Amino acid sequence: MNTDDARLQLAYGGLHPDRIRDLIAERRSAAAVVRAIGAGSVRTTDRVRAAVAVDAAVRRSELQALGVEFVAKGQSAYPEHLAELPDAPDALFVRGELPLAPGVAVVGTRRCTTYGKRLAAAYGQAIGEAGWCLVSGLARGVDGAAHEGTVASGARGVAVLGCGIDVAYPPEHAFLGRRLLDLAGAIVTEYPPGTPPEGWRFPPRNRIISGLAAAVVVVEAGVKGGALITAGAALTQGVPVFAVPGDVGRASSQGTNLLIRDGAHPVLDADDLIAELELILGPVQRSVTTDQVPAEVGPVLVALEDGASADELAARLDMGPIDLVRLIGKLIAGGWIAEEGDLLVPSVPAR
Amino acid sequence: MFGSTTSVALVGVEPQPVEVEAHVTRAAQSKFILVGLPDTAIREARERVRSAMQSSGHHFPSRCIVVNLSPADLPKSGSAYDLPMAISVLAASKMLPVGAEAVVALGELALDGSIRPVRGGLGAALAARSLGRPCLLPPESAAEAALLDGVDIRPVADLAAAVRATAVAPGAVVEPPRPPEGHTLDLADVRGQMAARRALEIAAAGGHHLLMTGAPGSGKTMLARRLPGVLPPLTPEEGFETALAWAAAGRPRGRIDRAPFRSPHHSATLAAIVGGGSGVPVPGEISLAHRGVLFLDEVGEFPPHLLDALRQPIEEGSVVVARKGAAVRFPSAVQLVGATNPCPCGYSGDRLVGCRCSQRVADRYKQRLSGPLLDRFDLRVRVTRLEAGELAGPRGEASAEVRRRVVAARKRQHARGSLNRELVGRELDAMAWSPEAKQLLTVAVRRQALTGRGWDRVRRVAATVADLDESELIGEDHMAEALAFRGSP
Numbered sequence: 135m136n137t138d139d140a141r142l143q144l145a146y147g148g149l150h151p152d153r154i155r156d157l158i159a160e161r162r163s164a165a166a167v168v169r170a171i172g173a174g175s176v177r178t179t180d181r182v183r184a185a186v187a188v189d190a191a192v193r194r195s196e197l198q199a200l201g202v203e204f205v206a207k208g209q210s211a212y213p214e215h216l217a218e219l220p221d222a223p224d225a226l227f228v229r230g231e232l233p234l235a236p237g238v239a240v241v242g243t244r245r246c247t248t249y250g251k252r253l254a255a256a257y258g259q260a261i262g263e264a265g266w267c268l269v270s271g272l273a274r275g276v277d278g279a280a281h282e283g284t285v286a287s288g289a290r291g292v293a294v295l296g297c298g299i300d301v302a303y304p305p306e307h308a309f310l311g312r313r314l315l316d317l318a319g320a321i322v323t324e325y326p327p328g329t330p331p332e333g334w335r336f337p338p339r340n341r342i343i344s345g346l347a348a349a350v351v352v353v354e355a356g357v358k359g360g361a362l363i364t365a366g367a368a369l370t371q372g373v374p375v376f377a378v379p380g381d382v383g384r385a386s387s388q389g390t391n392l393l394i395r396d397g398a399h400p401v402l403d404a405d406d407l408i409a410e411l412e413l414i415l416g417p418v419q420r421s422v423t424t425d426q427v428p429a430e431v432g433p434v435l436v437a438l439e440d441g442a443s444a445d446e447l448a449a450r451l452d453m454g455p456i457d458l459v460r461l462i463g464k465l466i467a468g469g470w471i472a473e474e475g476d477l478l479v480p481s482v483p484a485r
Numbered sequence: 486m487f488g489s490t491t492s493v494a495l496v497g498v499e500p501q502p503v504e505v506e507a508h509v510t511r512a513a514q515s516k517f518i519l520v521g522l523p524d525t526a527i528r529e530a531r532e533r534v535r536s537a538m539q540s541s542g543h544h545f546p547s548r549c550i551v552v553n554l555s556p557a558d559l560p561k562s563g564s565a566y567d568l569p570m571a572i573s574v575l576a577a578s579k580m581l582p583v584g585a586e587a588v589v590a591l592g593e594l595a596l597d598g599s600i601r602p603v604r605g606g607l608g609a610a611l612a613a614r615s616l617g618r619p620c621l622l623p624p625e626s627a628a629e630a631a632l633l634d635g636v637d638i639r640p641v642a643d644l645a646a647a648v649r650a651t652a653v654a655p656g657a658v659v660e661p662p663r664p665p666e667g668h669t670l671d672l673a674d675v676r677g678q679m680a681a682r683r684a685l686e687i688a689a690a691g692g693h694h695l696l697m698t699g700a701p702g703s704g705k706t707m708l709a710r711r712l713p714g715v716l717p718p719l720t721p722e723e724g725f726e727t728a729l730a731w732a733a734a735g736r737p738r739g740r741i742d743r744a745p746f747r748s749p750h751h752s753a754t755l756a757a758i759v760g761g762g763s764g765v766p767v768p769g770e771i772s773l774a775h776r777g778v779l780f781l782d783e784v785g786e787f788p789p790h791l792l793d794a795l796r797q798p799i800e801e802g803s804v805v806v807a808r809k810g811a812a813v814r815f816p817s818a819v820q821l822v823g824a825t826n827p828c829p830c831g832y833s834g835d836r837l838v839g840c841r842c843s844q845r846v847a848d849r850y851k852q853r854l855s856g857p858l859l860d861r862f863d864l865r866v867r868v869t870r871l872e873a874g875e876l877a878g879p880r881g882e883a884s885a886e887v888r889r890r891v892v893a894a895r896k897r898q899h900a901r902g903s904l905n906r907e908l909v910g911r912e913l914d915a916m917a918w919s920p921e922a923k924q925l926l927t928v929a930v931r932r933q934a935l936t937g938r939g940w941d942r943v944r945r946v947a948a949t950v951a952d953l954d955e956s957e958l959i960g961e962d963h964m965a966e967a968l969a970f971r972g973s974p
Contacts, residue, residue: 288931312910313940317927443836443869444680455679460962463969467929475827475834476869
């Protein structure tokens with residue numbers, strides 16, 4: 135049995151990450167653990183035994199059908215800064231492209247206030263616009279809002295799940311997940327496909343969130359909950375923690391206020407956050423405009439004058455319907471022209 | 486002294502066989518008792534059956550006659566059971582040869598014994614085919630039943646003919662209804678409107694719901710009416726489904742191979758559009774448009790509750806109507822085409838006439854054009870009003886040409902398994918997108934020019950454009966076209 139196959143089979147057991155690490159340490163290799171589970175010399179459930187017993191080739195074709203990649207620690211697609219953690223996951227299931235450079239994590243409670251949600255979205259967007267990758271948990275509340283912000287900026291983001299990669303949890307974020315992938319982001323989990331969202335699986339996933347990040351921003355958090363676990367993991371990993379101050383006495387800010395008392399950097403608005411993060415991740419390249427002007431734009435703007443209907447434009451440019459519609463679509467998408475009633479008009483302000 | 490023949494009741498569009506049993510016994514007083522959940526029209530059948538039998542020269546037995554309609558718990562209505570009742574009574578009083586009543590019969594009797602048309606002829610033929618019996622129908626209903634192969638249909642004009650028809654083997658050959666000679670509307674009549682014509686072609690190719698916005702007289706209705714002409718012909722199966730729905734509504738379907746086009750007015754009731762009515766539910770406009778086009782002119786004028794009621798049937802392809810204990814399912818796989826003015830006066834954004842609406846009124850009108858149903862329109866296009874010079878322009882491309890491309894595109898979708906209109910996110914993800922296409926979509930998203938819901942809508946349309954191009958890979962050009970029809974009502 136080759137090592138990668140054994141690790142894949144073992145990952146499919148869906149055991150607690152600590153247990154996987156202990157077992158590998160004890161038996162020296164993943165292959166030995168798989169054999170031991172098969173032989174019944176490791177105490178576990180029948181379900182896990184059956185899952186581990188399935189041949190790696192079968193699993194690989196299942197993963198291919200799901201469009202999921204299996205990335206084991208030590209492989210080139212496995213981020214180095216995550217591999218350095220003592221409790222790094224043995225392997226990850228990945229959809230999309232996992233960025234190799236560390237990003238910025240924005241986390242917080244699921245039961246957040248609108249204040250928290252607005253801040254999270256603003257941070258997510260600012261981080262995206264700064265060109266950094268946002269890392270979060272795709273959960274309800276703060277996590278989801280941060281992802282929304284990044285997606286709105288058109289930048290990359292990574293979502294770390296506490297369930298199987300093909301399990302839509304929370305269901306209302308299925309679409310958000312897809313948009314994340316469309317924007318060249320990634321969805322990651324250490325649990326095998328089909329794993330339901332069980333409570334005990336979420337705390338361990340938080341160490342991956344902080345492990346993929348160069349800084350962790352806690353927007354809102356109670357005194358107990360996943361966000362503080364992430365902050366705790368960040369502290370042990372040596373990742374700087376930022377916290378958003380809130381009203382003293384308000385449950386959803388008690389956690390962040392505690393973090394500040396204990397030494398976390400307080401952050402204010404999005405600009406303040408970016409300025410702080412530049413000290414860690416390096417200065418942001420503020421690009422004036424990255425898009426180049428498509429060749430078609432000039433003639434079209436001339437032909438439009440101050441507005442023309444689609445048919446008039448076609449006549450002036452001597453075009454057939456298909457080319458015309460394609461041209462209009464491209465220029466509207468790029469923001470060069472706009473539809474104003476019957477007319478197509480040059481878009482103002484120009485870029 | 487017992488006779489039994491078969492008829493049908495329509496449950497939704499599904500014909501259900503109904504046994505019409507007659508039992509004739511000696512009695513001091515002549516009686517005619519009718520049981521088995523008949524409605525008033527059926528109760529009155531007693532008088533019609535009696536008179537018709539007498540007018541046709543039969544002796545009406547002065548005995549105790551009990552007629553039972555079975556299954557007894559199925560509500561039945563209408564006058565179509567007259568003929569089967571008469572046949573059963575004749576059989577029970579030994580006025581027919583033994584076994585002659587083993588037919589499926591449907592028809593209303595006139596007092597002089599002639600037989601009048603009824604709805605459900607096609608259903609009766611379907612039941613007759615599954616029972617392997619001959620089918621006796623009024624001549625008018627026989628035509629619609631002749632759409633079905635393998636049924637021995639015997640058109641009968643009066644009761645005497647019906648009695649003769651029960652005896653003889655195979656009946657006269659009935660011609661299916663002749664297709665009315667087509668005055669089909671041709672796209673060649675539409676001048677200019679390049680973008681709208683292309684949108685119509687894409688809508689036809691992918692079955693996408695299409696929304697057209699434009700000033701009064703810009704040609705929205707003209708375009709919509711030409712959509713059926715570019716749709717592929719219905720398969721025999723699809724044609725039969727629509728004919729069943731039409732038959733249930735008591736309307737014969739002319740061209741069975743042509744996609745229907747229905748255009749209900751915005752003042753129509755909920756029952757008229759989704760189906761209903763008191764007593765036995767009748768299919769509504771959405772079912773008459775099954776496998777065809779449902780055109781909502783002035784879509785903003787339809788009451789919101791009506792548009793909401795349309796959403797589910799359109800999504801699921803069938804509608805369940807519940808009435809008085811009976812819940813029936815009607816088909817409703819339609820392609821929706823909406824047309825709307827951009828504002829109440831109609832001239833907002835018009836290049837020739839100015840808009841006279843106040844901002845507040847215009848805003849409110851726009852608001853009516855949002856909501857869940859309007860989210861279903863994959864394609865949105867502005868139809869511009871033409872200037873006098875343009876109206877005299879050259880004729881457009883003919884429908885036949887466009888239809889050829891549409892049929893080819895549909896063939897590709899058929900091979901994949903589903904109409905592009907029905908593609909969901911996961912299936913879209915699995916298609917081949919060129920990096921440039923993805924990039925263009927990303928740009929559109931980044932410009933905030935695209936809402937979340939619009940995402941899949943654009944991708945569905947792009948897939949259809951690629952099908953029209955006979956391209957496996959969905960490229961930048963295809964995506965650009967889809968983005969051009971994203972519009973905002």
